[in-house]
Amino acid sequence: MDLKSMIREIPDFPKEGIGFKDITTLLQDGKGFKEAIKRMADYCRDKNIDIVVGPEARGFLIGAPLAYELGAGFVPVRKPGKLPGETVEITYELEYGTDSLQIHKDAIKPGQRVLVADDLLATGGTVKATVDLVKELGGEVVAIGFLIELTFLNGREKLEGNEIFSLIEY
Ligand SMILES: O=P(O)(O)OC[C@H]1O[C@H](OP(=O)(O)OP(=O)(O)O)[C@H](O)[C@@H]1O
Numbered sequence: 001m002d003l004k005s006m007i008r009e010i011p012d013f014p015k016e017g018i019g020f021k022d023i024t025t026l027l028q029d030g031k032g033f034k035e036a037i038k039r040m041a042d043y044c045r046d047k048n049i050d051i052v053v054g055p056e057a058r059g060f061l062i063g064a065p066l067a068y069e070l071g072a073g074f075v076p077v078r079k080p081g082k083l084p085g086e087t088v089e090i091t092y093e094l095e096y097g098t099d100s101l102q103i104h105k106d107a108i109k110p111g112q113r114v115l116v117a118d119d120l121l122a123t124g125g126t127v128k129a130t131v132d133l134v135k136e137l138g139g140e141v142v143a144i145g146f147l148i149e150l151t152f153l154n155g156r157e158k159l160e161g162n163e164i165f166s167l168i169e170y
């Protein structure tokens with residue numbers, strides 16, 4: 001199945017010069033969605049993953065079904081003010097300015113084996129912040145998986161030292 005053909009590219013969204021990779025066209029195709037999650041799960045079935053962690057919002061769309069397929073738990077990483085319990089927060093650099101993400105303090109136990117999953121790797125900032133939150137709680141980041149990787153942005157450099165996989169490259 002050609003998953004790449006199910007991704008729609010929207011030019012100049014959300015701003016001029018950005019070629020937006022729209023995954024909604026893949027998600028709305030039942031066979032495509034199932035195949036994408038199955039292929040991501042195949043990368044890590046033998047890794048004894050306890051928890052899949054996904055950053056808001058598109059990381060939920062990939063991370064939650066992936067956790068279900070692996071028989072693992074799912075932990076959301078959210079934008080500030082959304083999680084009701086006690087949280088740990090990280091602030092990270094964007095192209096212009098900064099952003100913050102939070103995780104529940106008790107969401108991961110020290111030593112648990114974690115897969116970090118998101119829909120897309122661009123500069124790597126979002127997932128690097130997510131990895132740092134997991135490590136702060138004592139989780140072991142076993143692998144990082146993406147549906148899509150924009151290789152020309154070299155996001156892997158920011159994630160050096162981690163095992164990384166992606167299904168679709170641009
Ligand atoms: O590698 P990076 O440069 O950090 O970019 C990738 C991130 O950007 C997108 O999320 P976005 O911030 O647009 O939020 P959303 O998931 O709520 O749409 C995407 O879903 C990744 O999480």
Ligand SMILES: Nc1ncnc2[nH]cnc12
Pocket residue numbers: 018019020021022120122
């Ligand atoms: N080109 C892109 N398409 C979709 N999501 C993105 N997040 C960051 N860059 C993106």
